[in-house]
Amino acid sequence: MERAQLDPDALGVVAPALAERDDAVPPATPGGQLMPVLVLGIGSLIRTDDAVGRLVADRLAEHPPAGVEVDSVHQLTPEFAPRLAGRDLVVFVDAAVDPDVDPAVAAAEVTVVELAIDGSGRLLSHHLGPAGLLTLAAQLGWAPARAAAIHIPVTDLALGTEISAEAAGRVEEAFAMLLRLVS
Amino acid sequence: MHDIHHTIDPVTRIEGHAKITLRLGSDGEVSDARFHVTEFRGFEEFCKGRPIAEMPGLTARTCGICPVSHLIAASKAGDAVMAVTPPPAALRQRRLLNLGQILQSHSLSFFHLSAPDLLLGMDHDPATRNVFGLMQAEPDIARRGIRLRQFGLEVIEAVSGRRVHGNQVVPGGVASVFTAEQREKIVADLDEMLHAATATLELLTSVSDRFSRELASFGDFRSLYLGHLAPDGTWEHVEGRLTMIDHDGSVVLNQVDPADYRDYLGEAGKSDSYLKSPYYRGYVDSDDPKPGMYRVGPLARINLAERFGTPIADQGLAEFRERYGRIASSAFLYHHARVLEVIACVERIAALMDDPVLLEERVRAQAGINARRGVGASEAPRGLLIHDYEVDANGLIEGMNLIIATGQNDLAMNQTILDIAREFVDGPELTDGVLNRIEAGIRAYDPCLSCSTHAIGQMPMKVQLIAPDGEMLHEVRRD
Secondary structure, eight states: OOEEEOOGGGGGSOOOOGGGSTTOOOOOOOSSOOOSEEEEEEOOTTBGGGGHHHHHHHHHHHSOOTTEEEEEESSOOGGGHHHHTTOSEEEEEEETTOTTSOHHHHTTSOEEEEEOOSSOSOOOSSOOOHHHHHHHHHHTTOOOSEEEEEEEOOOOOSSBSOOOHHHHHHHHHHHHHHHHHHO | OOOEEEEEOOSOSSTTOEEEEEEEOTTSSEEEEEEEEOOOOOHHHHTTTSBGGGHHHHHHTTOSSSHHHHHHHHHHHHHHHHTOOOOHHHHHHHHHHHHHHHHHHHHIIIIIIIHIIIIIOTTSOTTTSSHHHHHHHOHHHHHHHHHHHHHHHHHHHHHHSSSSSOOOEETTEESSOOOHHHHHHHHTTHHHHHHHHHHHHHHHHHHGGGGHHHHHHSSOSOOEEEEEEOTTSBBOSSSSEEEEEOTTSOEEEEEEOGGGHHHHEEEEEETTEEEEEEEEGGGOOSSOOGGGOEEOSHHHHHHHOSBOSSHHHHHHHHHHHHHHOSSOOOGGGHHHHHHHHHHHHHHHHHHHHTOGGGGOSOOBOOOOOOOSEEEEEEEETTEEEEEEEEEOTTSBEEEEEEEOHHHHTHHHHHHHHHHHHHHHOOSSOOOHHHHHHHHHHHHHTOOHHHHTTOSSSOOOEEEEEEOTTSOEEEEEEEO
16 A cells, blocks of 8 residues: 655645545444544553553544544444544554554654545454554545554563553654544 | 364464364265364353452453443342342443443454455355455445444443443342433434344345355254243343243243253363363263254344344344244354344344333342352343352352353354355365355354454464374465
8 A cells, every 4th residue: 555654734734525436325324423533542451551542542532523423442343434424534553563664654753644435455364453454444435534543663562551651652642643643 | 084173273363272083984975073162261160269249340351242241241130149139220231231242242253254255155255254255346335344343343442431341230220221322323313224234034044045055064953942031921131030942942940040050061071172061960861962962142042032122123023033034053054044133133222222121220139148159140142141159158159150142052053164165065174165164153153262263364374184093184374
């Protein structure tokens, strides 16, 4: 999947409304009102620094900006695809351990990248990352208008419930980026 | 002719490793089939010494697909140790949770795992005979499957606060009150879900005629059937007693207490598998457990029940019986039974939404340790689940036994693989179509180790043809 590094402010532009798109299908968010922005923090809470994405999302969930829905999840599954439908923007926040992420980029700093929504992402049989989920959503008519990922480079993925000091600093950095992105 | 073994190894890739061995006799016919589970978990040992209050949370970690089933069985065992009956609202919450559990698990099994076989065909290219191929060929069906599973998970989340490993169910009842706001979230999707479920049944019925050979060869044999059943013969999934019938519907055990399971169920151990093989003691008088083979799960439940007790599912059940008879014996019909249960789950969830008792605020009975043994049982998606605990005076676990649905179907799965191999294996080489059908035959039972490792994609298989002297004559591998 093609991706490019972004200035977080650049994604603040509101994407075309669902009704204007050809592939529009009714958003499948049960019960409540659909928020235009969805933030998904991803990771394991017992694999030390793998939790960073969820910590960033959990922090945003304490005081979410207007129009922003936040979820903190262990992993992505196909059932998240309907939840992307009708969104102006979906942001994935994750530790940079995804094999799709360029290690050279991941090792350096927290980055924001825009994700293509064209069905070109790889669909693997035992792993569903943001690119795969977007591909799934695109193929089934549930694609959001835009999607981005915040990659937080980490080094410690051992079993444990405490993140490293280095990762804690990057959580702060990523949270600031996320806030600029969705506010 | 040499005695020859076909070994399929591994059947799964990560946690649920298993393999299959087919033995060819001197006459060239398949003489035996074995499904080996090579993974050891050890819950019955490492839970010893832990307080009974921890058992729902601990044992739920047995499985990421059906933790709710373990939560409920463990909590019911806790009820028995405390000698309490949970308040009516708590019983309804447990019921609602289990319906969400069965719905989401059956949707995963049918749409993600089995529908590619059923809708694209058993001989379809394995590279695209998966849920992704289904998405491209039948996007409406793929959407329906994802939404049904999403709904089941959301029912679970609405009740327990989490999609997986919620801690809502506890000994004595449940942890918190179910609110009108939670109810509204569920109600909002009911119409769409009922439409999706009924459309799925119509689709399955429309393609069923393509599979007459599979219907006849996928485990179409005489067996017993065991599961929960309401006293009036209505389908039941979480409360009450157990009934066992035989292949023609005659009642073998009528409304027995699950706590007495040791009186009628034995457990056969095997040297080549960690999976225990429960059997009905009444028909076994030697070391061979096969005469006591019984089946559990969706097919058993619909064979046991006179009715679902909900209109659309009952209409589907009537048409099913018109087609396949009062007692359906082919394992291939587990798929059909699963879809019928999906409809029943949606209808029963809808009925619970109209039940004011669900919202009552008294949800937990409190008590100390009043009995030294407690047995809890419920219907997991794959079938009967029993938790049996023995505790000391302080409620610490001294002994524990878990009877799991996949184990109870072990003897039947072996027989099913044997039937498929006899029908489709021709000569010393195994074709891809044979592998597909063996895999599909196992999947008909939706064994836990398969669903936990193959949410998406095909089952990796390695088949070796080995002569008695150890020489590998032929190998087929599919990654």
